[in-house]
Amino acid sequence: MRTVGLTDEVQDYLNRLVPPRDPVLARLEDEAHREDIPIVDTHEGALLYLLVKIAGAKRILELGTATGYSGIWLLRGTNGGSLTTFEVTRERAERARKNFAEAGFGERALVLEENAVTGLEKLDARFDACFIDLLNAFRSEEITQRAAELCLERLDPGGLLMADNALRQGEVLKPKNQQAKNVAFYNDWVAKHPRLESVVIPIRDGLSVARVRD
Numbered sequence: 696m697r698t699v700g701l702t703d704e705v706q707d708y709l710n711r712l713v714p715p716r717d718p719v720l721a722r723l724e725d726e727a728h729r730e731d732i733p734i735v736d737t738h739e740g741a742l743l744y745l746l747v748k749i750a751g752a753k754r755i756l757e758l759g760t761a762t763g764y765s766g767i768w769l770l771r772g773t774n775g776g777s778l779t780t781f782e783v784t785r786e787r788a789e790r791a792r793k794n795f796a797e798a799g800f801g802e803r804a805l806v807l808e809e810n811a812v813t814g815l816e817k818l819d820a821r822f823d824a825c826f827i828d829l830l831n832a833f834r835s836e837e838i839t840q841r842a843a844e845l846c847l848e849r850l851d852p853g854g855l856l857m858a859d860n861a862l863r864q865g866e867v868l869k870p871k872n873q874q875a876k877n878v879a880f881y882n883d884w885v886a887k888h889p890r891l892e893s894v895v896i897p898i899r900d901g902l903s904v905a906r907v908r909d
Contacts, residue, residue: 706738709738710737710738713737713738713741714741716737717798719767719794719797719798720740720764720767720768720798723762723763723764723767723794724736724737724764726762727761727762727764732761732762732787733761733828733831734761734762734764734765735764735765735768735828735859735899736899738898738899739859739898739899739902740764740765740768741768742896742898742902743765743768743769743772743826743857743902744768744769744771744772745772746772746824746855746857746904747769747772747773747824747855748772748773748774750823750824750853750854750855751823752772752773752776752822752823752824752854752855753773753774753775753776753777753823754776754777754779754820754821754822754823754824755769755770755773755776755777755778755779755822755823755824755825755826756778756779756780756820756822756824756825756826756846756849757769757778757779757780757781757825757826757827757828758780758781758811758815758825758826758827758828758829758842758846759780759781759782759811759827759828759829759832760780760781760782760787760788760791760806761782761787761791761828762787762790762791762794763780763790763791763792763794763795763798763804763806764794765826765828765859766778766780766791766795766800766804767794767795767798767800769824769826770795770798770800770803770804775803776803776823777803777804777805778795778800778803778804778805779805779807779818779820779822780804780805780806780807781806781807781809781810781811781814781815782806782807782808783808783809783810783811785808788806788808791804791806792804792806811829811842812838812841812842812845815842815845815846815849816845818849820849821849821850821851822849822850822851822854823850823851823853823854823855824850824854824855824856824857825846825847825849825850825854825855825856825857826857826858826859827842827843827846827856827857827858827859827881828858828859828860829842830858830859830860830861830874830877830878830881831860831863831874831877831878832874833873833877834873835873835877836876836877836880839877839880839881839884840880840881840884843856843881843884843885847888847890847891847907850907851907852907852908852909853906853907853909854906854907855904855905855906855907856885856891856893856903856904856905856906856907857902857903857904857905858881858885858902858903859899859900859901859902860874860878860900860901861878861881861882861895861900861901861902861903862878862895862897862900862901863875863878863879863900863901864900866878867879867882881903882895882903885903885905888905889908890907890908891905891906891907891908892905892906892908893905893906
């Protein structure tokens with residue numbers, strides 16, 4: 696998927712500026728494109744890595760593991776940190792565990808095989824950054840808000856709250872389906888929340904980046 700508003704040629708140019716991926720990430724990209732598995736892709740993965748690294752985040756929370764592609768980028772930005780990630784699909788969770796191990800993160804990536812909202816309600820832990828990659832999967836705006844609140848409750852001041860698909864290929868302008876309604880609701884919730892300062896970066900399908908105020 697290319698960034699909203701960019702031609703394929705410009706997107707290819709941007710991707711070429713990202714340093715070459717190692718064999719694990721390259722394989723996951725090929726598998727995702729071949730099997731239609733949703734991943735953040737190269738340029739956004741590099742941005743997640745940089746954001747985590749700049750923030751000095753060590754404890755990462757992720758909602759929506761898929762096969763571990765974004766998780767690997769996030770972990771690499773932590774310089775020895777850890778990742779707790781939720782994936783409800785067993786086959787993908789198992790693939791993600793194998794991919795994390797192959798990337799050298801087998802001991803640092805905890806893949807929880809359950810519904811993210813239900814799991815978060817039971818999770819007693821603090822984090823430095825959270826990446827939500829499930830805005831397209833939540834069944835309602837109410838569930839979207841609950842997930843966002845649970846993530847925010849577990850972030851310390853200065854922590855990052857990030858979410859993929861913040862533009863829904865432009866559908867947020869006139870949201871008609873549930874996925875677009877979720878995204879539009881989330882963007883508005885983040886923008887108006889008194890504890891957050893935020894921006895939506897128009898990369899790929901949009902990345903919402905918010906920082907918890909000190």
